[in-house]
Amino acid sequence: MPQIDDLVLFTQVIEHASFSKVAELNKITKSVVSKRISKLENQLGVQLIYRTTRKLTLTEPGSILYHRSKDINQVAQSAFDAITGYSEALSGNIRVSVPTISGELLLAEALSDFCQKHPGLTVEMSMDNHFVDLVAQNYDLVIRTGYLEDSSLIARHIFNSRWVICASTDYLEKNGIPETPKALQHHNCLGYTQQSTGPFDWLFIRNNTETYTLKVNGNFSSDNAVALRKATLANNGIAYLPTCLVFDDLKSGKLIEVLPEHSGKVVGIYAVYPYTKKPSKRIQALIEHIRDRYITMKERF
Numbered sequence: 001m002p003q004i005d006d007l008v009l010f011t012q013v014i015e016h017a018s019f020s021k022v023a024e025l026n027k028i029t030k031s032v033v034s035k036r037i038s039k040l041e042n043q044l045g046v047q048l049i050y051r052t053t054r055k056l057t058l059t060e061p062g063s064i065l066y067h068r069s070k071d072i073n074q075v076a077q078s079a080f081d082a083i084t085g086y087s088e089a090l091s092g093n094i095r096v097s098v099p100t101i102s103g104e105l106l107l108a109e110a111l112s113d114f115c116q117k118h119p120g121l122t123v124e125m126s127m128d129n130h131f132v133d134l135v136a137q138n139y140d141l142v143i144r145t146g147y148l149e150d151s152s153l154i155a156r157h158i159f160n161s162r163w164v165i166c167a168s169t170d171y172l173e174k175n176g177i178p179e180t181p182k183a184l185q186h187h188n189c190l191g192y193t194q195q196s197t198g199p200f201d202w203l204f205i206r207n208n209t210e211t212y213t214l215k216v217n218g219n220f221s222s223d224n225a226v227a228l229r230k231a232t233l234a235n236n237g238i239a240y241l242p243t244c245l246v247f248d249d250l251k252s253g254k255l256i257e258v259l260p261e262h263s264g265k266v267v268g269i270y271a272v273y274p275y276t277k278k279p280s281k282r283i284q285a286l287i288e289h290i291r292d293r294y295i296t297m298k299e300r301f
Helices: 004-016 019-026 030-044 060-069 072-083 100-117 169-175 181-186 225-233 243-252 281-296
Strands: 049-051 056-058 092-098 121-127 141-145 153-168 189-192 201-206 210-215 220-222 238-242 255-257 266-274
Touching (some): 004 019, 004 030, 019 030, 092 100, 100 121, 100 141, 100 225, 100 243, 100 281, 141 153, 141 281, 153 169, 153 225, 153 243, 153 281, 181 201, 181 210, 189 225, 225 243
Parallel strands (some): 092 121, 092 141, 189 220, 189 238
Antiparallel strands (some): 141 266, 153 238, 153 266, 201 210
């Protein structure tokens, strides 16, 4: 099996376009660099680089390998940085913005516990479902779900939130249980307007891997998932909601999950902070604390 160190060396050769520069950077000889790249090629059974006296050119497999592995060194360094000096005393104030649901169900307790662990530190938490401007609004850290488009920010994946399609027992007894996603078109579906594809374009999965959207219909929508939960509990329709929000309702039988083998909505939860080479120790520690809390409660997500 190829060594990770050789893969890192390969990415450096491509980035610097020179065996000599990489040799100097790693304090090894040029011949050692060449031998390790050759060893990597032999282990993979493909040629990665075309070598001439003037330049280095990636082969097709080399290009694929480079684009898949170019961030490996940065990811590894980030992992080491996350725990370097972790035991150091933390102090100061951290301004954090979190989604309303996550704040109420998990993060309010998690962040206040973090303050108890570090007496010299304070956290100011704001709950907002809209993406805030970190720099303009002076936030140190934002917890958000979904895709991050702003390349000037760093997003670290924390956890995935699975969503479920559910309805009350009374609603299903009165209207029947949908057996296929298309059957939902004959039900009153409750739409979530914060969804990027639209409140009534619901995401499904088939053949265990392929995702697709299907338009459903309904007479009520909201930008607040808690409101949709209440409408669902009131027997007013079928909703697509975060598992964490309806976990207790599903356990108690107040709500019933429908089409579990077809529901394909999984939303990433990210810790987002302004671009810096290395975030402060207190931000690193807080991100780790939040991630650990999500993992501890993973059954609910």
